[in-house]
Amino acid sequence: MGTIAAFDEIMGAAGKDMPRPELSALQRWLDHTPDSELRRRQQSAEATFRQLGITFAVYGESDAAERIIPFDIVPRVFLPDEWARLSEGLVQRVEAINAFLDDIYGERKILRDGILPPDLIFGNPQFRPEIAGMRPPHGVWAHICGIDLVRTGPDDFFVLEDNARTPSGVSYMLENREAMLRLCPELFRQFRVAAVDSYPDRLLATMKSVAPHGVAEPTCVVLTPGHFNSAYYEHSFLADSMGIELVEAADLVVDDDIVWMRTIAGRVKVDVIYRRVDDDFLDPLVFRPDSMLGVPGLIAAYAAGNVAILNAPGNGIADDKAIYSYMPDIVRYYSGAEPKLKNVETWRCREPAALAYVLDHLDELVVKLVDGSGGYGMLVGPTATKAQIEHFRAVLIAEPHRYIAQPTLALSTVPTLVESGVAPRHVDFRPFVLTGRNGVEVTPGGLTRVALREGSLVVNSSQGGGTKDSFVLLHPEPDSWVQVQGQQSQIQTQGVR
Amino acid sequence: MRIAIEHQIVHRPKPGRPTLVQMLRLTPENYDDQTVANWHIDVDCDARLRRGQDGFGNAVTMLYIQDAPETVTIRATGEVLTSDAHGLVRGTTETLPPALFLRATPATPADAAIAAFAEEAIHGADSSLAALHAVNAALHRRFARDAPGAATDAAAAFALEAVGACDLAHIFCVAARSLGVPARFVSGFAALHDAASATAHCWAEAYIEGLGWIGFDPSIGLSPQERHVRVAVALDAAGATAVSGEAWREVALIEAAQ
Known part of the structure; x- marks a missing residue:
């Protein structure tokens, strides 16, 4: 297995032995803090996570509920200008996703204009005919997006995946920051780090902003599939931090096209639902009839405009891997401008010429299932065995439409505490983008996932990945302001509490 | 009527x-x-x-x-x-394009046996319309129609001797789609035996470029004429029930x- 010469986010281009000037303080911190001390702090953070119950389930493992995602004590750092450019790209992309969803379930102008092949939409199970013609309150579809990015150079970010359904991981962003503030307070004296702890308030404000017309004091809830779900901790954490009810389907009842929550004090009208259940399990009258998790009548209440559902039903068509390769065209179509964020070059195996290329270059490419997630059903050519490659060759020939392929990117690295000391490890990044009635807002931080095995490019927690805190640095001058979507909002500096 | x-x-x-x-x-x-x-x-x-x-x-x-x-x-x-329109369905509210109705569903999966049956049935047909009429008539001839209830899906139903109207409509949809023709399930009422009384019934529609949606009722082997009352359409029975x-x-x- 060859080592890939990668951009290191602290040291800069491969082969440099001096850190990037803006980040020399971080290198000094690493030099002056003994590994044993870093390890002690890391273990302390992980002990807290275990105590809190921040665990995740690995599908197919019976001891699933026991595992926590490893935490790495060395933060990843974004410089102010890097972040500003990245944010602009994210705003543009998420605006396009919302415009696309509004169009594809409405007038479908993008198909009339020949930008996308119609069978890509109509043959795709993620396009849900059951909700065609329905429009969410205020026309917002993708309220919470987690856009997965990788980086190959100082300003070279590529979108790997648009998560416009129910992206998870924001609790790690918040808990990782808590841990860093407690365990490494000196870093927050050296760097002006943008605060992330207002995320729950902003999420709640987003929810309230999309309440149905005419509701002055909306009742908002978080809908979870239940405690056996791998992200249950996050569901309860978010409900708790927002100060709203966490409910399961059985707690909700629809009557007269209005959603009600059963409480001891009687029933309470519900206006906004942040649901963390998939479309299939939303409403057994419309989607899967055997769903015990759903709320009968929920879609009727939604169609009548009496409830906002975050994210809106049907969003899967926007983050589907088959659609992904068309995202640059989609962004161009709705924004009228060149995409600020790049896509990873993608071969659609449904196209014969692309399939032929992919079959010839299996040892260089990453091959993915169009509808897969979590790093399952995936081939990483450069690190795969001959047998794995031959297996994928066979499945590709049998069902080419189910696969896409991408080049193996030299993902950036960040110093990471491993057994042998601090060493570079590959990372990706999931920022969280909120869209409400008043526009799009990028949370100044996010979830950095790190592949802990040397040379590994697979960062999924189910495949041995860990997480890191992600610092977004503010400009050195006091009282920094940030422009997002024409609105001026002050970003607080993260202080030591 | x-x-x-x-x-x-x-x-x-x-x-x-x-x-x-x-x-x-x-x-x-x-x-x-x-x-x-x-x-x-x-x-x-x-x-x-x-x-x-x-x-x-x-x-x-x-x-x-x-x-x-x-x-x-x-x-x-x-x-x-x-009134009788020889099966032509005109002036309905359409929220989705015909191309959507090429899609398979759990009740109407793509099936090699049904596709082969359709391929054989259309032998000699000189137009899409004739081909679909041939499939409709062939399905009518093939099955006894006294089965209560419905099979789990069209592929399972196709293996049976006797099927219900719902199964036949599902099989027709799978057959038409296998020929590249958009097809959908229709629920409604029909006065098949006695003009004075209509009972719940289901059949199918297929889309032919230039003509539009056309009804086919494999239970009678003909297109609906004036004895059918159309209520709902969907990809399969689950969406039109x-x-x-x-x-x-x-x-x-x-x-x-x-």
């Missing part, structure tokens, strides 16, 4: 589950060859009814009952005027038409 419909559905809600939420597709709508003279949906207990539209453009009625009695009777009654809701699994459903 003037068709009188009196359709009655009796539920026995499960004890301890007094709340009933159902989605009814029981309301025919006007289009070029179908005019609803009068139509009522009545429920024999304290219930709230809300009219709406589903994603396929069908008229739906949400039924909400908070404290259901031992039995709940839903009655749809009315009169519908129809008269009653979506708990009745599917927890409530005894007794259906009677007179």
Whole structure:
């Protein structure tokens, strides 16, 4: 297995032995803090996570509920200008996703204009005919997006995946920051780090902003599939931090096209639902009839405009891997401008010429299932065995439409505490983008996932990945302001509490 | 033709589950060859009814009952005027393009045996329309039609000797789609035996470029003429069924038409 010469986010281009000037303080911190001390702090953070119950389930493992995602004590750092450019790209992309969803379930102008092949939409199970013609309150579809990015150079970010359904991981962003503030307070004296702890308030404000017309004091809830779900901790954490009810389907009842929550004090009208259940399990009258998790009548209440559902039903068509390769065209179509964020070059195996290329270059490419997630059903050519490659060759020939392929990117690295000391490890990044009635807002931080095995490019927690805190640095001058979507909002500096 | 419909559905809600939420597709709508003279949906207990539209453009009625009695009777009654258009369906509300109806579903999976049957049936047909009529007639000839209930999906039904109208409509959809023709499931009523009374029935529609949607009823081996009252369409029965809701699994459903 060859080592890939990668951009290191602290040291800069491969082969440099001096850190990037803006980040020399971080290198000094690493030099002056003994590994044993870093390890002690890391273990302390992980002990807290275990105590809190921040665990995740690995599908197919019976001891699933026991595992926590490893935490790495060395933060990843974004410089102010890097972040500003990245944010602009994210705003543009998420605006396009919302415009696309509004169009594809409405007038479908993008198909009339020949930008996308119609069978890509109509043959795709993620396009849900059951909700065609329905429009969410205020026309917002993708309220919470987690856009997965990788980086190959100082300003070279590529979108790997648009998560416009129910992206998870924001609790790690918040808990990782808590841990860093407690365990490494000196870093927050050296760097002006943008605060992330207002995320729950902003999420709640987003929810309230999309309440149905005419509701002055909306009742908002978080809908979870239940405690056996791998992200249950996050569901309860978010409900708790927002100060709203966490409910399961059985707690909700629809009557007269209005959603009600059963409480001891009687029933309470519900206006906004942040649901963390998939479309299939939303409403057994419309989607899967055997769903015990759903709320009968929920879609009727939604169609009548009496409830906002975050994210809106049907969003899967926007983050589907088959659609992904068309995202640059989609962004161009709705924004009228060149995409600020790049896509990873993608071969659609449904196209014969692309399939032929992919079959010839299996040892260089990453091959993915169009509808897969979590790093399952995936081939990483450069690190795969001959047998794995031959297996994928066979499945590709049998069902080419189910696969896409991408080049193996030299993902950036960040110093990471491993057994042998601090060493570079590959990372990706999931920022969280909120869209409400008043526009799009990028949370100044996010979830950095790190592949802990040397040379590994697979960062999924189910495949041995860990997480890191992600610092977004503010400009050195006091009282920094940030422009997002024409609105001026002050970003607080993260202080030591 | 003037068709009188009196359709009655009796539920026995499960004890301890007094709340009933159902989605009814029981309301025919006007289009070029179908005019609803009068139509009522009545429920024999304290219930709230809300009219709406589903994603396929069908008229739906949400039924909400908070404290259901031992039995709940839903009655749809009315009169519908129809005229013969040789199966052509014109002037309907369409929310989705024909291309969507090429899609397979759990009840209408792509199936090699059905595709082979369709391929054989269309031998010698000189147009898409003739081909679909040939498939429709061949399905009518192949199956006895006395099966109660419905098989799990079209592929399973195709292996049987006797099937129901719902199975036949599913099989027709799979066959048409295998020929690259968009096809959909239709639920409604039909006065097949006696012009004075219509009972619940289902059939299929296929889309032919230049002609539009055309009805095919494999139960009679012909296109619907003026004895069919069209209510709802979808990719398969699940999306067009008269009653979506708990009745599917927890409530005894007794259906009677007179």
